[in-house]
Amino acid sequence: MDIKVRVWRQSGPTAGGKMVTYDVKGISPDASFLEMIDVLNETLILNGDDPIAFDHDCREGICGACSMVINGVAHGPEKATTTCQLHMRKFKDGDVIDVEPWRAAAFPVIKDLVVDRSAFDKIIQAGGYITAPTGTAPDAHAAPVPKKDADAAFEAATCIGCGACVAACPNGSSMLFTAAKIAHLGLMPQGQPERDSRVIDMLQAQDDAGFGGCTNAGECTTVCPKGIPLSLIGRLNSDYRKAISKR
Amino acid sequence: MAVSGALLVLFLFAHAAGNLKIFVGETDFDHYAEWLRDLGTPLLPHGWFLWLQRIGLLAGIGLHIWAATALTIRAKKARPVKYAHRPKIQGSYAARTMRWGGVIIVLFVIYHILDLTTGTFNPAGGDVDPSARVIAGFAPDRWYVTLFYTLAVVSVGFHLRHGIWSAFRTLGQQTTKGERRAKAVALVLSVVLVAMYLSVPFAVLTGLVG
Amino acid sequence: MVANEFWAEGEPVVDKAAPDGPVETRWERRKFSAKLVNPANRRKLTVIVVGTGLAGGSAAATLAEAGYRVKSYCYQDSPRRAHSIAAQGGINAAKNYRNDGDSVYRLFYDTVKGGDFRARESNVYRLAQVSVNIIDQCVAQGVPFAREYGGLLDNRSFGGTQVSRTFYARGQTGQQLLLGAYQAMERQIGLGNIEMNARHEMLELIIVDGKARGIVVRDMVTGEITTEFADAVVLASGGYGNVFFLSTNAKGCNVTASWRAHRKGALFANPCYTQIHPTCIPESGSHQSKLTLMSESLRNDGRVWVPKRAEDCQKPAGEIAEEDRDYYLERIYPSFGNLVPRDIASRAAKNVCDEGRGVGPGGLGVYLDFADAIKRLGRKAVEAKYGNLFEMYERITGEDPYETPMRIYPAVHYTMGGLWVDYDLQSTIEGLFVVGEANFSDHGANRLGASALMQGLADGYFVLPNTISNYLANGPFPAVSETDAPVVEARKEVEDRIAKFLSIDGDRTVDSFHRELGQIMWEYCGMERTEEGLTKAIGLIRALKEEFWTRVKVPGKGEELNQNLEKAGRVADFLELGELMCIDALHRRESCGGHFRAESQTSDGEALRHDDEFGYAAAWEYFGADGKPTLHKEDLNFEYVHPSTRSYK
Numbered sequence A: 001m002d003i004k005v006r007v008w009r010q011s012g013p014t015a016g017g018k019m020v021t022y023d024v025k026g027i028s029p030d031a032s033f034l035e036m037i038d039v040l041n042e043t044l045i046l047n048g049d050d051p052i053a054f055d056h057d058c059r060e061g062i063c064g065a066c067s068m069v070i071n072g073v074a075h076g077p078e079k080a081t082t083t084c085q086l087h088m089r090k091f092k093d094g095d096v097i098d099v100e101p102w103r104a105a106a107f108p109v110i111k112d113l114v115v116d117r118s119a120f121d122k123i124i125q126a127g128g129y130i131t132a133p134t135g136t137a138p139d140a141h142a143a144p145v146p147k148k149d150a151d152a153a154f155e156a157a158t159c160i161g162c163g164a165c166v167a168a169c170p171n172g173s174s175m176l177f178t179a180a181k182i183a184h185l186g187l188m189p190q191g192q193p194e195r196d197s198r199v200i201d202m203l204q205a206q207d208d209a210g211f212g213g214c215t216n217a218g219e220c221t222t223v224c225p226k227g228i229p230l231s232l233i234g235r236l237n238s239d240y241r242k243a244i245s246k247r
Numbered sequence B: 001m002a003v004s005g006a007l008l009v010l011f012l013f014a015h016a017a018g019n020l021k022i023f024v025g026e027t028d029f030d031h032y033a034e035w036l037r038d039l040g041t042p043l044l045p046h047g048w049f050l051w052l053q054r055i056g057l058l059a060g061i062g063l064h065i066w067a068a069t070a071l072t073i074r075a076k077k078a079r080p081v082k083y084a085h086r087p088k089i090q091g092s093y094a095a096r097t098m099r100w101g102g103v104i105i106v107l108f109v110i111y112h113i114l115d116l117t118t119g120t121f122n123p124a125g126g127d128v129d130p131s132a133r134v135i136a137g138f139a140p141d142r143w144y145v146t147l148f149y150t151l152a153v154v155s156v157g158f159h160l161r162h163g164i165w166s167a168f169r170t171l172g173q174q175t176t177k178g179e180r181r182a183k184a185v186a187l188v189l190s191v192v193l194v195a196m197y198l199s200v201p202f203a204v205l206t207g208l209v210g
Numbered sequence C: 001m002v003a004n005e006f007w008a009e010g011e012p013v014v015d016k017a018a019p020d021g022p023v024e025t026r027w028e029r030r031k032f033s034a035k036l037v038n039p040a041n042r043r044k045l046t047v048i049v050v051g052t053g054l055a056g057g058s059a060a061a062t063l064a065e066a067g068y069r070v071k072s073y074c075y076q077d078s079p080r081r082a083h084s085i086a087a088q089g090g091i092n093a094a095k096n097y098r099n100d101g102d103s104v105y106r107l108f109y110d111t112v113k114g115g116d117f118r119a120r121e122s123n124v125y126r127l128a129q130v131s132v133n134i135i136d137q138c139v140a141q142g143v144p145f146a147r148e149y150g151g152l153l154d155n156r157s158f159g160g161t162q163v164s165r166t167f168y169a170r171g172q173t174g175q176q177l178l179l180g181a182y183q184a185m186e187r188q189i190g191l192g193n194i195e196m197n198a199r200h201e202m203l204e205l206i207i208v209d210g211k212a213r214g215i216v217v218r219d220m221v222t223g224e225i226t227t228e229f230a231d232a233v234v235l236a237s238g239g240y241g242n243v244f245f246l247s248t249n250a251k252g253c254n255v256t257a258s259w260r261a262h263r264k265g266a267l268f269a270n271p272c273y274t275q276i277h278p279t280c281i282p283e284s285g286s287h288q289s290k291l292t293l294m295s296e297s298l299r300n301d302g303r304v305w306v307p308k309r310a311e312d313c314q315k316p317a318g319e320i321a322e323e324d325r326d327y328y329l330e331r332i333y334p335s336f337g338n339l340v341p342r343d344i345a346s347r348a349a350k351n352v353c354d355e356g357r358g359v360g361p362g363g364l365g366v367y368l369d370f371a372d373a374i375k376r377l378g379r380k381a382v383e384a385k386y387g388n389l390f391e392m393y394e395r396i397t398g399e400d401p402y403e404t405p406m407r408i409y410p411a412v413h414y415t416m417g418g419l420w421v422d423y424d425l426q427s428t429i430e431g432l433f434v435v436g437e438a439n440f441s442d443h444g445a446n447r448l449g450a451s452a453l454m455q456g457l458a459d460g461y462f463v464l465p466n467t468i469s470n471y472l473a474n475g476p477f478p479a480v481s482e483t484d485a486p487v488v489e490a491r492k493e494v495e496d497r498i499a500k501f502l503s504i505d506g507d508r509t510v511d512s513f514h515r516e517l518g519q520i521m522w523e524y525c526g527m528e529r530t531e532e533g534l535t536k537a538i539g540l541i542r543a544l545k546e547e548f549w550t551r552v553k554v555p556g557k558g559e560e561l562n563q564n565l566e567k568a569g570r571v572a573d574f575l576e577l578g579e580l581m582c583i584d585a586l587h588r589r590e591s592c593g594g595h596f597r598a599e600s601q602t603s604d605g606e607a608l609r610h611d612d613e614f615g616y617a618a619a620w621e622y623f624g625a626d627g628k629p630t631l632h633k634e635d636l637n638f639e640y641v642h643p644s645t646r647s648y649k
């Protein structure tokens, strides 16, 4: 199929950028979206142009590196799918496809479609863990965890830290990401001792990093490739209220 | 946001209930307006309750607008560069229109006060009974006023549908069942409220009251 | 084959750190004999850890908790994205929670046997011992393993073992384990004990006075080259399966860190041992950039077949009558059928495709058919078991496996070889430790399913932190400065190489070279290797290497984010590694585990080992880009598990 892509080109963190249109001819519908960009890049290089920089690694929807806003939707039109798992058969011959980076102050553009997501690591640093230095652990069966809780914790823990939720949020808020981690750890008995400080510290880190405030707009969950539900934000709010009232 | 919003919702219901008095009779309606001013006497002088309530309401609105503005400024700061391809609405329409919806509502409320409270924009003026102002304000030949009012009330409906549900979430609602309930409550409350508010002008328009 | 035009032979290499005596107590005794570092002195010792996967992440967190100062590096934008995140199936541990006869000894036995008797017994025993602690540690960190209704941990059996010892978190075990290690790491970063350098690529090792003392790194955002110093260097940089271009590895996986160390003197052991996974989604065209693994569990209910006649291959599967289908695994291996081990299933698929009976684009695929399972169990049951895998398959191929059979083909998945290390996980360069997939230590010629995660975490949480102290107890070592000759030299090598890449300005892209190298490797050093093919491959790779250095085109500058420059460095190293892999494969005239030499098979086509001749680990020494690599053998002794032949008929 033949398509056109309009891609955000920006040569460096402080440079200005603009949308540039490229023709991509004869691309197979079986190619993934990133493979389409690969093919385009090969021609750009041979023509002496600068290839498009974009983040990617696993290309199987689990590392969370890939990050493109495609036609205004983070990770593109297919639900519950990362950019790397999106295939060209979801588009039509002759389509013009807009490709932009995640847009958020907390995720500054480094080059083209590559952004800096270290703000997410900062949120985890603030409290997204259970303190358990190596060697201190009791036997794994010492504390059974009801299957229901373990399953729910797992669901929350499937977040891949891609940042699509932030990219889609009209407020540029990272609430879904933070809520997923709070829920994962808060649902396990091991996570209880630090539950109150965790939510307070992580929310503070999130504000400090320059993310916007959550208004429950719900855009995040619709683009989340792992289907992290909005209800976890309610859980976070409830944890927060309880934690604050104990202060 | 949630607390001030909830205060406003309470007011909206009280206000709507009061409005419906017009169906009982114009005098009842006027008595209601008078009763609002008398409430609390003899503890409070005449009119004080209404003012207290107005102060409370203003504070609520003020807080609400302040919080909304703060959130909006944060949101703008959090996304300094906009998307070239306008983001598609993936969530709900109501959620996306909270900000503009809110502004429209305030504009409406200002107009509304100038119309029905002070009478500045009202053909019947400020010196007649409240019911007369209502009837004059929504007279059939002023259909455009009714239309504007309708649009505004519907946008209040939208604002509340997301707002009420969102308030539940903000206050910690998190279960699937709870979510379904919160959504239902938000929807029912918004529809009921819109219906309550719209019934008056349409009653006037169709001559049911007047 | 003895030393010849391709390689030379040197002195044997001996593991001096390994204690002797009963295998059960070797680890205890080693821990006891190792020197300790006084907690107050740990603050004065710095350790560089390259890599933040299961091995590097767990090592960094543990060393920092112990009080050392740690500097960590990864090429991704966050330590959480290391390739370990992609592991699906699970992690083994000899917990015997099932009371099904499992024990440390049985896990040890299975691993030695699974490795086709090419691994060190001492190491494997220790791995089995600490496996138990790994699960405890991960649960304490909040890793949400699958559980049963009673709240206890669930297990499944994996990779053809007779006991259920695999712990898992749905199909995302690697992700959950890595997030556990990552969070422990982030905690230490927050406390200031780890200095994290994401998007930093190690490009050279710095050796001062014979000791590994630092690395040269490139900041992948600004292009700045810096030299980083420490008292010890730990490489946890993962496997090198990407030498095949197409593999199940992440796009960025590379051999650079290990290869640079190899060039500086670290021996590289068993490079030819490659694990090829039978159930991957086949290539769909020339745009293909990587291959995706489908869980092996699919073979429990799917039946593998190809048409009996090559002419039928173009027809839709549904039009091929039952009697015209060849269920070749069931035919050749009646007792194991579709469940034969990975290497056997892979090779059988290659054979039928070589006969021209492959299906799908390019004839490189075989059917994995669920029609019978759907008939037998009902669609609902099949959906419940494999629904998410079917969805993934459909997303990638656009075909519905409920209607048409899946197409699968083998793909490179894991590399057993790596830098040679002793029992302490120290390489032949003093102060250079290697953990995880980057070392060669525990899997011999073949790795069992769910054992890589176990090894990565064993190394990082429990082994390295104990053994490295023995080395660090001699420190702190004299300070190194920017102006020391070896530092200046290492830095210059990196800068010159980058300048060279950028100056060639040829007419071929880096990817085109990588793809071509991959094709050579897959063809001649893939599932089946021959003397003729390997010799040919060596020639082809040498020619390609030359072409690379004259015709490659790397756009852009060094002082910016330049993904093609990054790739160029990796491909240049892969070209050298590919040659060594072929030489190693050529020298090992036997079939064992992930290395099948067509010349060494039984009359019915099974792998044939030659223990007397090849019962050693082959550790290679680098001798200049054009010199011959030198082979150092480490003899392997089997005191507990006696070599036997595998049979799956």
Ligand SMILES: Cc1cc2nc3c(=O)[nH]c(=O)nc-3n(C[C@H](O)[C@H](O)[C@H](O)COP(=O)(O)OP(=O)(O)OC[C@H]3O[C@@H](n4cnc5c(N)ncnc54)[C@H](O)[C@@H]3O)c2cc1C
Pocket (backbone or CB within 6 Å): C050, C051, C052, C053, C054, C055, C056, C073, C074, C075, C076, C079, C081, C082, C083, C084, C085, C086, C087, C088, C089, C090, C091, C173, C174, C200, C201, C202, C203, C236, C237, C238, C239, C248, C249, C250, C253, C254, C256, C257, C293, C413, C414, C435, C436, C437, C438, C449, C450, C451, C452, C453, C454, C456
């Ligand atoms: C698809 C798939 C499924 C798998 N499933 C299983 C399974 O079910 N069970 C199992 O036991 N095993 C499985 N494996 C194998 C297992 O995942 C890996 O062997 C293991 O995770 C390797 O861990 P590691 O820490 O050694 O390396 P990795 O996780 O690969 O980490 C390497 C690290 O090194 C860094 N790095 C590399 N080079 C450089 C450099 N030059 N400079 C700076 N940093 C660098 C990277 O950034 C990364 O942080 C699977 C593998 C694949 C590919």
Ligand code: HEM
Pocket (backbone or CB within 6 Å): A215, A216, A217, B001, B002, B003, B004, B005, B006, B008, B009, B012, B064, B065, B068, B071, B098, B099, B101, B102, B103, B104, B105, B106, B159, B160, B162, B163, B164, B165, B166, B167, B168, B170
């Ligand atoms: C200028 C006027 C107004 C503006 C700008 C405004 C804006 C907003 C915004 C931005 C939100 C946050 C969205 C959210 O939390 O989901 C919100 C919530 C809300 N608004 Fe308004 N609004 C206005 C007037 C009103 C009025 C008049 C009412 C009721 C009579 C009202 C009731 C609510 C309620 C109940 C919420 C939910 C609070 C929460 O979610 O925590 N608002 N409003």
Ligand code: SF4
Pocket (backbone or CB within 6 Å): A158, A159, A160, A161, A162, A163, A164, A165, A166, A176, A177, A180, A220, A223, A224, A225, A226, A227, A228
């Ligand atoms: S919550 Fe979803 S969208 Fe947000 S970072 Fe996690 S996986 Fe990505």
Ligand code: FES
Pocket (backbone or CB within 6 Å): A055, A056, A057, A058, A059, A060, A061, A062, A063, A064, A065, A066, A082, A083, A084, A085
């Ligand atoms: S590249 Fe890893 S999730 Fe897309």
